[in-house]
Amino acid sequence: MAWYLAVLIMLTFAGLPTAFKHNSTSSTNTFVCYYMATSFFPATQVPADLCTHIIYSYGIVSPNGIQPISSADLQNYKTLVQLKKNNPNLKVLLSLQPGFESVVSAGSDVMKKFAKLAVSFLSNYGFDGIDLDWEFPKSKDKENFKLFIQILYAETRPVKMLMSAALPNSISALGGYDVPTFASAMDFMTAMTYDFHLFIKNIDNTTGYNSPLFTPKGEPKLFSMSAVLSYYLNVGFPSNKLLMGISTYGRSWTLTDAAKHDLHAPAKDKGLPGPYRHLRGVYVYPDVCVALQQGAKSVIDDTNGAAYLYNDTTWVAYDEKATILKKLAWMKSQSLGGVGVWAMHLDDNTGVCKLGSFPLLNAIKSNL
Numbered sequence: 001m002a003w004y005l006a007v008l009i010m011l012t013f014a015g016l017p018t019a020f021k022h023n024s025t026s027s028t029n030t031f032v033c034y035y036m037a038t039s040f041f042p043a044t045q046v047p048a049d050l051c052t053h054i055i056y057s058y059g060i061v062s063p064n065g066i067q068p069i070s071s072a073d074l075q076n077y078k079t080l081v082q083l084k085k086n087n088p089n090l091k092v093l094l095s096l097q098p099g100f101e102s103v104v105s106a107g108s109d110v111m112k113k114f115a116k117l118a119v120s121f122l123s124n125y126g127f128d129g130i131d132l133d134w135e136f137p138k139s140k141d142k143e144n145f146k147l148f149i150q151i152l153y154a155e156t157r158p159v160k161m162l163m164s165a166a167l168p169n170s171i172s173a174l175g176g177y178d179v180p181t182f183a184s185a186m187d188f189m190t191a192m193t194y195d196f197h198l199f200i201k202n203i204d205n206t207t208g209y210n211s212p213l214f215t216p217k218g219e220p221k222l223f224s225m226s227a228v229l230s231y232y233l234n235v236g237f238p239s240n241k242l243l244m245g246i247s248t249y250g251r252s253w254t255l256t257d258a259a260k261h262d263l264h265a266p267a268k269d270k271g272l273p274g275p276y277r278h279l280r281g282v283y284v285y286p287d288v289c290v291a292l293q294q295g296a297k298s299v300i301d302d303t304n305g306a307a308y309l310y311n312d313t314t315w316v317a318y319d320e321k322a323t324i325l326k327k328l329a330w331m332k333s334q335s336l337g338g339v340g341v342w343a344m345h346l347d348d349n350t351g352v353c354k355l356g357s358f359p360l361l362n363a364i365k366s367n368l
């Protein structure tokens, strides 16, 4: 901040009564939790007081309005919206994907019809807003997508419905986004700053961090949270509406040689299923805890704001409280609007980590 701006701000606040001064210990940062209903974590177990916004994933975009993915979704909508009784400040949104092409490329009449149907659908269920998660519009879609957002804005704003979006982790996917339209129409935007590396045969075949704060040596410059977010600030996304995307899952690899287990070690495949949720190529946070409890070795990389564990030929990039705190500090240093987490259901909801339930989400909540 330039010195004269700092002085101006000090003068501006100097005359105000104490109660109106900025309280640096009480945060107004947005804390978005994306949530998908799963058999191991049904909507009835979602806590009301952890996040400021819960975004249910997903609803389908169609020329006949929003379609639920399954009939069970309708009950889940009601269950989540009911949480507002326990926490009146909670906002519950519905995230949309897939199906954008079917409406956005079909002309303004179809878009207007969709906007009206969508708002009445969301109002019926008591949602506070809509989240656009098109992965991803192409450059040829840019003008139509801009118009679609303007049409949705005109329909949602009068009924005080929130509108948000998820942004890509790669600037090469930014061609379909009209930045000024996003900047003015969106209440907040989560940059999906994770998935920088996943095993891709012959293309990305060495170990790498899923979601490092800073770009490790020897990697493309924009393969980190801070690099992508700084780029977004530079091209005009407003800092107070831009959220840092944090992941509660990591990615796993099968090493070519168990003795070579550093960052950027050669890998021959995705990792075998993890010890708790048994997903191939992915360790959600409970998998990380169980592997560490069973003796896997871990390395915290303080320079890059990331962590990994390894055992035999398994190698896993993950996040934990220490790396998340480092990320939150950077997020605050840039005056971003808060964080968006993928996802609530991938944190430790059962307490197997022995750190209470939702250890990562609680770490965020108390350090936001």
Ligand SMILES: *[C@@H]1O[C@H](CO)[C@@H](O)[C@H](O)[C@H]1NC(C)=O
Pocket: 018, 019, 023, 025, 026
């Ligand atoms: C400021 O934060 C402190 C500590 O959390 C709290 O006790 C106090 O009530 C807050 N004051 C205001 C004006 O919000």
Ligand SMILES: *[C@@H]1O[C@H](CO)[C@@H](O)[C@H](O)[C@H]1NC(C)=O
Pocket: 201, 202, 203, 205, 256, 266, 267, 268
């Ligand atoms: C990774 O892929 C590159 C490009 O195809 C190849 O030259 C290299 O040998 C591969 N490395 C491993 C460890 O498989």
Ligand SMILES: *[C@@H]1O[C@H](CO)[C@@H](O)[C@H](O)[C@H]1NC(C)=O
Pocket: 275, 290, 291, 292, 294, 295, 296, 311, 312, 313
């Ligand atoms: C480590 O790897 C060995 C051999 O694959 C396996 O039997 C063991 O369960 C693994 N331990 C952990 C902590 O993952």
